[in-house]
């Protein structure tokens with residue numbers, strides 16, 4: 280596939296380099312047109328969060344520069360861009376993890392269902408906007424207790440094990456892990472495979488019944504087969520929660536994202552439907568990045 284009008288571009292300068300004019304890559308990425316995980320149309324999207332003019336700095340270093348975008352349930356939003364462009368900082372700002380870094384400061388506003396997240400109690404916010412990290416990090420306890428932990432934390436009185444059973448089962452089912460672990464929920468979580476551990480972490484995140492699920496490179500430590508299982512799961516989950524994923528893997532973003540946000544040097548360069556960002560990007564910088572010109 281060819282991009283509509285490939286203009287000549289000034290190549291983005293690398294550190295300490297002058298910009299140079301080069302011919303624009305004329306071809307769309309080879310994976311455009313390849314099969315996707317998405318089956319059928321996306322469910323009706325509902326706005327969950329609004330990022331408004333968000334800037335985040337570490338000391339004097341600006342990491343995110345006046346970014347605005349909606350985050351919707353019913354869609355997978357992929358944050359893409361070269362290393363250091365601010366993807367993780369943006370992701371971590373959505374549940375106020377950024378503020379745990381002492382040097383970090385923030386301007387702008389992020390709303391969750393209309394409420395400024397700055398006014399919410401951080402732990403409660405992090406249950407509603409929950410994060411799964413790059414490395415699976417189950418607690419050193421049984422499969423059951425990993426999921427039950429969150430439910431126990433939320434309960435006003437300590438619930439009995441049998442009272443938690445159906446909620447634990449439901450979270451494991453939503454994470455596509457139930458069938459594999461139902462036979463022995465007392466199995467130590469750390470003895471599961473890497474892919475199973477990551478699905479357990481997703482189950483643990485879902486147990487709190489969040490509105491937004493943040494995924495920071497969730498497949499980068501996994502083999503291709505586990506990656507496939509998790510990608511299929513992510514696509515299913517977008518019906519129940521808003522999903523935001525940071526990924527370096529453009530093919531993965533193409534396979535699973537409904538919307539894509541391309542960031543460069545802290546700026547949001549382009550935000551749009553995945554078909555547009557990969558197949559007909561509006562910005563030269565996006566065109567160059569998605570076709571492998573840099574990064």
Ligand SMILES: Nc1ncnc2c1ncn2[C@@H]1O[C@H](COP(=O)(O)OP(=O)(O)OP(=O)(O)O)[C@@H](O)[C@H]1O
Pocket residue numbers: 337340341342360361362363364365366367368369380382
């Ligand atoms: N804790 C921190 N203290 C100081 N600077 C930081 C900190 N975390 C990130 N940065 C800087 O902020 C900028 C954005 O980093 P961030 O990790 O958000 O980018 P990224 O796009 O997620 O990168 P990567 O893809 O490599 O994970 C980078 O210049 C980075 O060096």
